[in-house]
Amino acid sequence: xxxxxLPERPPAAKIHQRRFYILxxxxxxxxxxxxxxxxxxxxxxxLADRIMDFSADQSEDGIERHWVxxxxxxxxxxxxxxxxxxxx
Amino acid sequence: xxxxxxxxxxLLVLMAIVLGIANISFTDDKIAIKTNFFSDNAGMSVxxxxxxLVKSLSRRAVLSLRYSLDRVSLxxxxxxxxxxxxxxxxxxxxxxxxxxxxxxxYSKNRNEFIAGLELSPFSIQGYYSQxxxxxxxxxxxxxxxxxNQKNINLALSFSQGYDDINPTGSGNHYTKKSxxxxxxxxxxxxxxxxxxxxxxxxxxxxxxxxxxRTVYVGGDHYFERHPQDRLRAAVYMKYNTSxxxxxxxxxxxxxxxxxxxxxxxxxxxxxxxxxxxxxxIAIVITHRPAxxxxxxxxxxxxxxxxxxxxxxxxxxxxxxxxxxxxxxxxRLAKKAGLDYLKTRPSISNTSxxxxxxxxxxxxxxxx
Amino acid sequence: xxxxxxxxxxxxxMTPSVPGVKVxxxxxxxxxxxLSAATQGPVxxxxxxGKVILLDxxxxxxxxxxxxxxxxxxxxxxxxxxxxxxxxxxxDNQAETARAFxxxxxxRLLALWDRHKTVVSAYDVQRMPSCYLxxxxxxxxxxxxxxxxxxxxxxxxxxxxxxxxxxxxxxxxAGTPAGR
Numbered sequence: 001x002x003x004x005x006l007p008e009r010p011p012a013a014k015i016h017q018r019r020f021y022i023l024x025x026x027x028x029x030x031x032x033x034x035x036x037x038x039x040x041x042x043x044x045x046x047l048a049d050r051i052m053d054f055s056a057d058q059s060e061d062g063i064e065r066h067w068v069x070x071x072x073x074x075x076x077x078x079x080x081x082x083x084x085x086x087x088x
Numbered sequence: 089x090x091x092x093x094x095x096x097x098x099l100l101v102l103m104a105i106v107l108g109i110a111n112i113s114f115t116d117d118k119i120a121i122k123t124n125f126f127s128d129n130a131g132m133s134v135x136x137x138x139x140x141l142v143k144s145l146s147r148r149a150v151l152s153l154r155y156s157l158d159r160v161s162l163x164x165x166x167x168x169x170x171x172x173x174x175x176x177x178x179x180x181x182x183x184x185x186x187x188x189x190x191x192x193x194y195s196k197n198r199n200e201f202i203a204g205l206e207l208s209p210f211s212i213q214g215y216y217s218q219x220x221x222x223x224x225x226x227x228x229x230x231x232x233x234x235x236n237q238k239n240i241n242l243a244l245s246f247s248q249g250y251d252d253i254n255p256t257g258s259g260n261h262y263t264k265k266s267x268x269x270x271x272x273x274x275x276x277x278x279x280x281x282x283x284x285x286x287x288x289x290x291x292x293x294x295x296x297x298x299x300x301r302t303v304y305v306g307g308d309h310y311f312e313r314h315p316q317d318r319l320r321a322a323v324y325m326k327y328n329t330s331x332x333x334x335x336x337x338x339x340x341x342x343x344x345x346x347x348x349x350x351x352x353x354x355x356x357x358x359x360x361x362x363x364x365x366x367x368x369i370a371i372v373i374t375h376r377p378a379x380x381x382x383x384x385x386x387x388x389x390x391x392x393x394x395x396x397x398x399x400x401x402x403x404x405x406x407x408x409x410x411x412x413x414x415x416x417x418x419r420l421a422k423k424a425g426l427d428y429l430k431t432r433p434s435i436s437n438t439s440x441x442x443x444x445x446x447x448x449x450x451x452x453x454x455x
Numbered sequence: 456x457x458x459x460x461x462x463x464x465x466x467x468x469m470t471p472s473v474p475g476v477k478v479x480x481x482x483x484x485x486x487x488x489x490l491s492a493a494t495q496g497p498v499x500x501x502x503x504x505g506k507v508i509l510l511d512x513x514x515x516x517x518x519x520x521x522x523x524x525x526x527x528x529x530x531x532x533x534x535x536x537x538x539x540x541x542x543x544x545x546x547d548n549q550a551e552t553a554r555a556f557x558x559x560x561x562x563r564l565l566a567l568w569d570r571h572k573t574v575v576s577a578y579d580v581q582r583m584p585s586c587y588l589x590x591x592x593x594x595x596x597x598x599x600x601x602x603x604x605x606x607x608x609x610x611x612x613x614x615x616x617x618x619x620x621x622x623x624x625x626x627x628x629a630g631t632p633a634g635r
Contacts, residue, residue, distance in 0.1 A: 039239055041583045042546045042575045043279040046330045048516040054274065054284045054326055058152075062202075063124050063136060066158075147603060237581060 118142050131163040150206040158198040196220065209233050211245075221299075223252040226266075241274040255299035264294030281329035292318040475579025478598055482510070482589045485574040487567035490545060490553050498542075498567055500593075506538040507617045508589040509610070512569075512580050514546045515556045520584040523602040524562055530610060531564040537618050538591070544569050546583075588613050591621040 039047065046052060055061070124136040138156040145151055196219060204213035210231050217224035230245030249266035272286035294316060302309035476483055486499040500508070511527060513520035524543060531541040543566045545553040550568045557566055569575050578587070581600055588597040588610075597613050599606055 039276040039279055040576070040580070041237060042512065042514065042572060042580055044276070044583075045514065045516045045546075045548055046280045047276055047282055049330065052282065052328050052330055054282075054328065058140075058154075060122075062154075062156075063138075 117144055133161050135159045135161070148208045152202075152204040152206070154200075154202040156200040156202075158200065160196045160198075162194040198222075221254050221256045225250050230270075239276045241272075243270075243272040243274075245270045251294070253295050253299070258299060260299075262295030262299075264292060264296060266290060266292045281327065283328075284326040286324055288320070288322045288324075290320040290322075292320070475581075476577075476587065476595055478595055480595055481593050482508075482587065482595050483574075483577050485577070487544065487569055487574060488550075490550060490557060490566040490568050491563070493563070494565060498565065500542070503540050503542070504593060505591050506540050507591055507614060507621060509539070509541045509614065510587040510589060511541065511543045511584055512546060512575050512578070512586075513543055513584045515552050516547070517583040519602040521556070523584050523586075523606075524556075524564075525560055526607050528562045528564045530607070530614070533611075534614060534618070538621065539614060539618060540565060542567060544574060546572055546575050586610070588617065590617045591624070 118140075120138075120140040120142075122138045122140070124134075124138070126134040126136070128134075136156055136158050138154065140152070140154045142150065142152045198217060198219040200218075201216045202213065204211065211229070213228040213230075215224070215226040215228070226247055226249040228245055228247040230243060232241060232243035234241050247266070247268040247270075249264075249268075251264040251266075253262040253264065254260070255262075268288060268290040270286060270288045272284060274282065274284045276282045296316070296318060297312045297314040299311070301312045303312055482500060484500045486497045488497050489495070500510075509527065509530070511523070513524060515521065527541050527543060531539075541564045543564055545566055546569050547553045550570070553566065553568060556562075578585075584602055586599040586602075586606075587595050588599075590596050596617060599609070
């Protein structure tokens with residue numbers, strides 16, 4: 001198999017400009033997220049319910065993942081790690 | 089490849105340093121014994137009993153252990169002694185045939201062991217799967233952190249797998265390595281709904297074919313042969329809402345993109361990971377408009393009617409009037425010790441290499 | 456990319472400051488209905504002026520709250536003869552859920568129900584459970600967020616400090632040598 005060359009890097013000035021815009025984007029995201037408090041801690045009665053947890057039943061999720069990978073022939077996209085936004 | 093792993097691990101360590109605030113984990117200790125039954129065409133069935141133990145070791149540490157047995161069973165098939173009887177004339181899929189002309193029933197066991205330790209905000213998990221011709225191993229490390237009064241949870245995990253494949257009767261030995269990175273964002277949208285979005289990137293390197301499957305081409309059978317390198321990426325979104333205390337529904341949509349890659353995997357992995365990372369950032373940036381959009385969607389009259397139908401549960405706990413084809417009496421379910429009735433219709437499209445899957449779960453709380 | 460992630464996460468951490476009741480401020484008065492069978496009619500904070508009050512916001516769906524409440528009941532019994540009251544304000548959507556919990560675990564302290572979540576909102580509670588220790592003059596002196604086993608010792612120390620201050624003030628007001 002012949003080696004495939006890596007794509008050429010753009011000029012340095014363009015890289016700096018791209019990074020600057022990306023940083024602005026990240027700052028905007030951070031500021032936007034910090035104002036995104038939607039649910040107070042005392043309003044989480046329904047969210048704290050076990051059935052509302054995305055990762056409530058790990059063994060069932062594992063079986064579903066195994067079944068989908070076997071039948072669909074693909075993997076991924078069924079949910080990963082991470083906690084819920086509910087209980088303390 | 090080493091540089092990819094180094095970069096990913098250093099990113100993980102950096103995140104850990106930045107995020108290293110301890111979260112107290114309150115988990116109920118439990119022992120769960122479950123069994124699943126799955127059946128498919130021509131009498132094929134899979135039974136999966138599972139035993140799971142979850143124990144809090146301290147305020148921050150939770151240990152989980154799970155053992156699962158997958159037992160695949162195929163009924164016998166009649167055929168000529170000593171010759172595999174092709175069930176499918178195109179692909180040549182077949183079952184073993186016995187010397188007497190009547191095949192023996194075929195069954196195969198797979199033992200799966202999973203051990204996990206959660207030490208907030210970190211987690212580590214080991215997976216070991218054993219069957220007569222395949223040994224699978226996977227190690228996963230992860231970190232999850234809450235922000236904004238726990239309205240947002242961000243989680244990152246990295247997995248490394250190593251499998252040994254020894255096809256029965258061939259004497260060959262193959263290996264397969266895999267790496268996967270998963271980024272997940274969970275956000276509480278309102279007191280009754282929450283949203284999870286995430287992205288997976290997985291790279292596979294090694295034997296990925298089925299050693300028993302043949303392809304019928306030009307009058308002859310050839311063994312299946314897949315490329316050695318595969319790069320997969322997937323994005324997904326899940327939405328939970330509980331408009332009333334006793335009823336609710338969950339919806340999810342998964343889209344998977346990817347395919348075989350013949351290019352050197354290292355640069356592809358980095359580039360794909362970078363692209364997905366920025367995609368995740370873009371989702372986060374546009375998240376507020378997305379949230380407003382979802383709220384507007386729920387206000388549509390059609391959606392309101394569907395929610396009203398789901399939440400129409402009578403006070404005496406009779407069967408909820410919703411489109412549950414396999415719903416059973418709630419009183420019987422309660423006697424059986426169930427907390428919820430769940431039904432899950434799903435639609436999946438397996439054409440091509442872009443199989444989106446849409447599923448919805450409807451649940452009814454019994455008490 | 457790493458620099459971008461670090462800056463994003465650092466900025467996410469900067470949550471805006473919110474109003475509410477802080478240490479040193481006067482506790483806001485309120486009037487709520489009682490969940491306890493022993494107490495009929497609404498209960499207001501001003502009724503308990505002159506006592507040391509432990510004001511706790513809790514809910515049955517919150518695991519640390521369920522761990523904390525029996526401990527607060529024990530504190531109420533321990534200091535029953537002192538001028539000390541535990542006020543447990545519940546924020547469940549249904550009062551029956553809270554009553555059932557109190558009955559099940561035989562909790563006898565004074566529990567109130569914040570039906571419309573006006574009080575918990577006025578105090579701008581940041582975490583469940585939250586515990587406010589109020590001195591005999593109605594001023595908030597200590598605030599605890601969340602619950603862990605070692606919090607109880609801190610509660611006891613602070614309650615004894617506030618009870619000691621109260622008796623010294625009373626002694627000073629009465630002109631006894633202890634107050635000088």
